[in-house]
Each structure stands twice: as structure tokens, then as C-alpha cells.
Amino acid sequence: MKIICIGRNYADHAKEMNAPLPSAPVFFMKPDTAMLPAGNPFYIPDFTNDLHYECELVVKIKKAGKHIPENFAGDYYDEIGLGIDFTARDLQTACKEKGLPWEIGKAFDNSAPMGTHFLPKTALNLADLTFTLHKNGELVQTGHTTNMIFSIDQLIAYVSQFITLKTGDLLFTGTPAGVGPVAIGDRLEGFIAEEKLLDLQIK
Numbered sequence: 613m614k615i616i617c618i619g620r621n622y623a624d625h626a627k628e629m630n631a632p633l634p635s636a637p638v639f640f641m642k643p644d645t646a647m648l649p650a651g652n653p654f655y656i657p658d659f660t661n662d663l664h665y666e667c668e669l670v671v672k673i674k675k676a677g678k679h680i681p682e683n684f685a686g687d688y689y690d691e692i693g694l695g696i697d698f699t700a701r702d703l704q705t706a707c708k709e710k711g712l713p714w715e716i717g718k719a720f721d722n723s724a725p726m727g728t729h730f731l732p733k734t735a736l737n738l739a740d741l742t743f744t745l746h747k748n749g750e751l752v753q754t755g756h757t758t759n760m761i762f763s764i765d766q767l768i769a770y771v772s773q774f775i776t777l778k779t780g781d782l783l784f785t786g787t788p789a790g791v792g793p794v795a796i797g798d799r800l801e802g803f804i805a806e807e808k809l810l811d812l813q814i815k
Contacts, residue, residue: 691733
């Protein structure tokens with residue numbers, strides 16, 4: 613199982629990060645050790661002083677495929693969930709300034725907490741889907757699939773040109789604006805529409 617993460621897939625997030633809009637999907641990887649199963653608390657690692665949440669829709673790949681045409685991409689997933697792409701922003705920024713890869717700020721252990729369950733895509737309108745993240749009861753992020761620069765099917769088609777997708781792989785589809793820091797004692801709650809899928813305690 614691998615975790616494929618899309619960067620800059622919402623224009624408002626690219627703007628808040630002072631990053632240009634991509635002409636093609638931007639992706640990076642997290643190892644399987646980045647996954648934090650639902651129900652486990654997240655412990656802030658001691659190597660960062662600026663840990664940020666990024667809430668994202670997550671697609672679970674259901675069968676292997678490579679060079680998948682966009683019009684067939686829908687055959688490769690049945691379920692949609694929520695996850696957090698935790699980012700050690702201080703480490704990532706330092707790497708960017710030096711022109712270095714920034715996995716150290718993105719791919720560390722437990723940096724991809726998952727929601728409690730996935731929802732069948734047949735129960736969702738993927739063309740008109742809203743997800744939200746609340747921190748300590750306050751709404752901090754709202755994402756909508758209509759604001760994606762690249763759709764889920766476009767992402768699958770693009771990524772599969774370079775990397776074979778396998779059953780169980782997770783595709784993090786990008787975060788909307790509103791990312792920000794977390795501290796010990798915070799609680800993150802994520803929703804797709806009105807259904808809670810994520811409840812994470814920060815320690």
C-alpha cells in the first residue's frame with residue numbers, strides 16, 4: 613500500500629501558500645508508515661515547531677492499473693474518505709528554500725491520519741461534494757469538489773502514467789485553503805457533508 617498526495621489542487625490554497633497554479637497535477641508520496649489508523653491520537657513529533665493540518669478527500673484504489681484513461685478512471689475506485697496530510701511546515705520551508713526534496717516535512721511517521729470509515733461513491737455526488745474540518749469546534753476548512761483544479765478521475769489518469777496503482781493505495785486529493793497549526797490538546801473533526809468521518813486528538 614502506498615499513499616499518493618496531490619499538491620496545489622485548490623486555487624485558494626495555492627494562493628495562501630504563495631505558490632503558482634499548476635498546469636499539471638503535482639504529486640508526492642508518503643510511506644505506509646505515515647498512516648495513522650482511526651481512533652489513535654496524534655503525538656506531535658519533537659523535530660517540528662510548526663505542525664500544520666491539511667484536510668483532504670481520500671480515494672481508495674480498488675484494483676491495479678497503469679496508463680488509465682480518464683474516462684475509465686471511475687472503474688478503479690468505489691470509496692471516498694477523509695484524511696489529514698500533516699506537514700512540518702518549518703522543515704518543508706527550509707527544504708524549499710534550499711531547493712531540496714521535502715519529504716522530511718511531509719512523509720514522517722503517522723503524518724497521514726485516516727478517518728474512521730469510507731463512504732461508497734454511489735451514495736455521493738462527486739461533482740458537488742463538500743467536506744469540512746473543525747478545530748476545537750471551530751470551522752477552519754471547507755472544501756468543495758467543484759473547486760478542484762483537477763478532478764479525481766483526472767488525477768488517477770495522470771498519476772497512473774508514472775506509477776502503477778494497486779489495490780488499497782490511497783490518493784489524497786489536495787487541501788483547500790485554511791490550513792494552520794495544531795498544538796497539544798487540540799481536537800480535529802472532519803466531515804463529508806454532514807457525516808463525521810474523522811475525530812483526532814492532538815497530544
